[in-house]
Amino acid sequence: MKVRILIAVAGVLVLAGAAVAYVGFASARGHDVTATGAVSLSPGPRLLFRSTADADRGHVATVSATDPGGARTVSPLSCSRVYAAGGTGLCLRPDGDLTTYQLVALDARLASTREIPLVGLPNRARVSADGRMLAWTVFVTGDSYNGGMFSTRAGILDTATGDLAGTLEDYAVTLDGKPYQAADLNFWGVTFTADDRHFYATMSSAGHRYLVAGDFAAHTIRTLRENVECPSLSPDGTRVAFKSAVDGDPARGWRLSVLDLAASKVTPLAETRSVDDQPAWLDDHTIGYGVARGPGHADVWSVPADGTGAPRLLIPEAESPSAL
Amino acid sequence: MYLSTIGRREHAAKGKLSAVGANVFALGAVSLVTDVSSEMVTAILPVYLVLGLHLSPAAYGLVDGLYTGATALLRIVGGYVADRVRRRKAVAGVGYALSAVAKLGLLAAGASAAAIGAVITLDRTGKGLRTAPRDALITLSAPEPLLGLAFGVHRAMDSVGAFAGPLVALAVLAAVGTADPEAFDAVFVVSFCVAAIGVLLLVLFVRDRRTPRSDPKAVSPRAAAALLRGSGVRRLLVAACVLGLATVGDGFVYLLLQHKEDIATGWFPLLAVGTNLSYLLLAAPLGALADRIGRLPVVLGGYGALAVVYLLLAGPASGWLLIAAALALYGAFYAATDGVLMALAGPLLPESLRTTGISLVQTVQALAYFASSVLFGLAWQFWGPELAIGVAAGGAVVAIGVTFAVLSPRKAAA
Numbered sequence: 021m022k023v024r025i026l027i028a029v030a031g032v033l034v035l036a037g038a039a040v041a042y043v044g045f046a047s048a049r050g051h052d053v054t055a056t057g058a059v060s061l062s063p064g065p066r067l068l069f070r071s072t073a074d075a076d077r078g079h080v081a082t083v084s085a086t087d088p089g090g091a092r093t094v095s096p097l098s099c100s101r102v103y104a105a106g107g108t109g110l111c112l113r114p115d116g117d118l119t120t121y122q123l124v125a126l127d128a129r130l131a132s133t134r135e136i137p138l139v140g141l142p143n144r145a146r147v148s149a150d151g152r153m154l155a156w157t158v159f160v161t162g163d164s165y166n167g168g169m170f171s172t173r174a175g176i177l178d179t180a181t182g183d184l185a186g187t188l189e190d191y192a193v194t195l196d197g198k199p200y201q202a203a204d205l206n207f208w209g210v211t212f213t214a215d216d217r218h219f220y221a222t223m224s225s226a227g228h229r230y231l232v233a234g235d236f237a238a239h240t241i242r243t244l245r246e247n248v249e250c251p252s253l254s255p256d257g258t259r260v261a262f263k264s265a266v267d268g269d270p271a272r273g274w275r276l277s278v279l280d281l282a283a284s285k286v287t288p289l290a291e292t293r294s295v296d297d298q299p300a301w302l303d304d305h306t307i308g309y310g311v312a313r314g315p316g317h318a319d320v321w322s323v324p325a326d327g328t329g330a331p332r333l334l335i336p337e338a339e340s341p342s343a344l
Numbered sequence: 345m346y347l348s349t350i351g352r353r354e355h356a357a358k359g360k361l362s363a364v365g366a367n368v369f370a371l372g373a374v375s376l377v378t379d380v381s382s383e384m385v386t387a388i389l390p391v392y393l394v395l396g397l398h399l400s401p402a403a404y405g406l407v408d409g410l411y412t413g414a415t416a417l418l419r420i421v422g423g424y425v426a427d428r429v430r431r432r433k434a435v436a437g438v439g440y441a442l443s444a445v446a447k448l449g450l451l452a453a454g455a456s457a458a459a460i461g462a463v464i465t466l467d468r469t470g471k472g473l474r475t476a477p478r479d480a481l482i483t484l485s486a487p488e489p490l491l492g493l494a495f496g497v498h499r500a501m502d503s504v505g506a507f508a509g510p511l512v513a514l515a516v517l518a519a520v521g522t523a524d525p526e527a528f529d530a531v532f533v534v535s536f537c538v539a540a541i542g543v544l545l546l547v548l549f550v551r552d553r554r555t556p557r558s559d560p561k562a563v564s565p566r567a568a569a570a571l572l573r574g575s576g577v578r579r580l581l582v583a584a585c586v587l588g589l590a591t592v593g594d595g596f597v598y599l600l601l602q603h604k605e606d607i608a609t610g611w612f613p614l615l616a617v618g619t620n621l622s623y624l625l626l627a628a629p630l631g632a633l634a635d636r637i638g639r640l641p642v643v644l645g646g647y648g649a650l651a652v653v654y655l656l657l658a659g660p661a662s663g664w665l666l667i668a669a670a671l672a673l674y675g676a677f678y679a680a681t682d683g684v685l686m687a688l689a690g691p692l693l694p695e696s697l698r699t700t701g702i703s704l705v706q707t708v709q710a711l712a713y714f715a716s717s718v719l720f721g722l723a724w725q726f727w728g729p730e731l732a733i734g735v736a737a738g739g740a741v742v743a744i745g746v747t748f749a750v751l752s753p754r755k756a757a758a
Contacts, residue, residue, distance in 0.1 A: 024548045024549065027544075027548060028544060028545065028548050028549070031541070031544045032541050032544070035537040035538075035540050035541050035544070036537065036541070038533075038537050039533065039534040039537035039538070042530055042533045042534065043516055043519050043520060043530050043533075043534065046520045046526045046527065046529065046530040047519050047520045047521060047530075049526060100395055141390060141391060141394045141395060142395075143394065159390065159394055201724075201725060201728060202721075202724065202725040203596065203599065203720075203721050203724035203725065203729065204721060204725075225725075226725070312397065312455060313455075314454060314455045315396050315397055315454060315455050315528070316396055
């Protein structure tokens with residue numbers, strides 16, 4: 021017994037020592053970030069993004085839209101997701117430890133105008149074109165009705181009136197014209213129309229994923245078509261860029277596509293890699309999106325919105341793009 | 345032999361924790377340390393996958409779905425092998441070791457969803473392999489009249505580990521810096537070291553309870569199949585099935601609580617903490633109570649607590665008091681049924697096939713639980729949440745009747 025206790029004590033000391041040493045080693049490799057300038061969200065030919073470079077990971081930065089690979093302006097602000105339009109920014113970031121997050125509404129100088137606590141992992145962020153409506157999605161892990169899978173919550177804030185919809189799950193849903201209720205309703209990827217009242221989003225239930233049209237004032241949602249995820253409305257309001265599961269099966273990856281709302285016609289884009297991001301319109305003809313490249317790193321790519329051409333690397337070490 | 349003799353002698357001093365047996369405490373310590381390790385990873389895995397690796401929920405769901413069906417069969421095969429070679433400690437040890445290695449696997453898997461899926465499957469395989477041999481060892485290590493307390497002590501120690509795990513993970517993240525991707529690596533490495541300590545404790549301090557080698561035919565596929573023909577085992581399986589069917593899923597319970605309290609989204613993770621706290625505090629006392637007044641009344645009381653939880657959820661009342669009461673009762677339900685069912689099962693199974701029998705009971709319970717979660721989801725969709733949970737409350741009452749009918753002592757004597 022005595023020998024066994026000695027072995028146990030020695031073993032525990034060695035293993036605990038190794039753990040502590042590794043933590044010390046990892047924390048010593050941490051980086052201090054210095055801001056390189058003042059980032060402005062005012063409209064202009066610039067692209068806003070979240071940096072994934074080792075030196076300034078997580079920080080909000082901009083580059084010139086005409087020279088996206090050129091010098092970047094890095095702000096002191098750090099976010100997990102960021103988006104901006106019409107001089108208003110939306111930053112989703114950790115609030116204290118990693119179990120809670122907060123939404124921060126930003127003015128054009130990146131100053132916080134409102135903070136709202138969020139529970140769940142920030143995933144999508146959108147601002148309506150004039151900067152009035154904010155929309156976001158978080159993943160919630162507590163809802164384990166589907167056996168450990170994530171569920172999502174989408175929220176909307178009207179910055180003009182202060183109206184807040186923390187979740188869309190209590191909206192009246194009609195599926196193929198009939199009222200519908202289910203425990204596994206999930207919404208994500210909201211995008212607003214120019215009237216700041218209507219929106220498009222993704223709804224999933226019972227293994228199906230739908231493009232839905234919502235009415236923020238009437239609190240209603242209706243399904244439009246299937247297999248359209250993370251919609252993003254074009255600046256001219258005529259088309260929706262989205263990702264769709266290849267053959268309706270997410271296991272086979274996602275294909276970026278554009279839906280012409282009037283003609284109800286879907287055009288797959290030239291990007292053939294699986295892209296799991298809410299596309300962003302950089303202008304009426306170009307789609308920007310993040311592509312992950314190993315733990316912690318991603319690049320922003322762009323592709324023509326009409327299905328022609330080829331994808332090209334737009335901003336290295338970046339994600340969460342938006343055109344200011 | 346020596347320890348069990350001591351156990352039986354000390355059992356005269358009824359209710360003494362020490363009478364439970366050193367092996368049970370050793371197994372409890374292994375579970376505690378292992379749970380610290382696994383809950384560390386569980387706490388940060390979603391953040392790692394979504395924010396670190398940019399996996400979408402659907403991709404994670406695929407990863408997660410891989411193991412659900414795969415480990416059920418493996419669990420029974422593992423139980424049978426443990427009985428066959430009469431080495432329950434060795435099989436449990438392989439299970440613990442697999443899960444420890446999986447922690448390093450997460451480090452090596454990088455951003456590949458397929459590799460992460462494989463690693464998580466390995467981790468679940470380890471859990472599937474170790475659970476039944478561990479519970480069989482508990483039944484063989486404690487004197488039969490104190491089995492309820494023994495399982496209560498083991499489950500309470502297990503829960504302490506589950507509590508500490510996320511806190512350790514947060515401490516590691518805070519030390520390294522949460523924005524740094526290396527912080528996740530550090531959590532995986534620390535988790536591996538902790539899991540390795542668990543394996544070390546198992547190897548050094550858990551004693552295998554080798555059942556006497558009797559007839560070589562005692563452990564054969566034929567004998568295992570014969571288990572199902574024995575009325576004792578069949579009744580156990582019915583009870584396990586009812587237990588699984590009566591439980592609609594923690595997620596639904598928390599979701600309904602959250603619907604009652606509009607702002608509860610921020611408190612969502614705390615709901616599970618409340619249930620665990622109640623479970624942790626009640627597991628040992630309710631196990632001891634089961635030894636004193638009988639295991640069946642305690643199990644039935646547990647179903648009663650579950651029925652009350654469902655009725656509270658179905659009713660119009662809301663408020664913090666209701667949430668606290670519901671979580672306390674929900675934890676009490678688990679404390680009164682989880683370990684106590686194993687304590688009931690142990691003596692009804694022949695020693696030579698105890699691991700096989702326990703793995704069967706656990707598998708049936710898990711499958712029934714899965715079925716009830718799917719059914720409840722459908723009921724919610726077609727009837728709405730209030731009616732669905734009302735029906736579930738009725739189901740819990742039916743479970744009380746069925747369990748009483750199949751496990752009451754009169755029947756057992758027959």
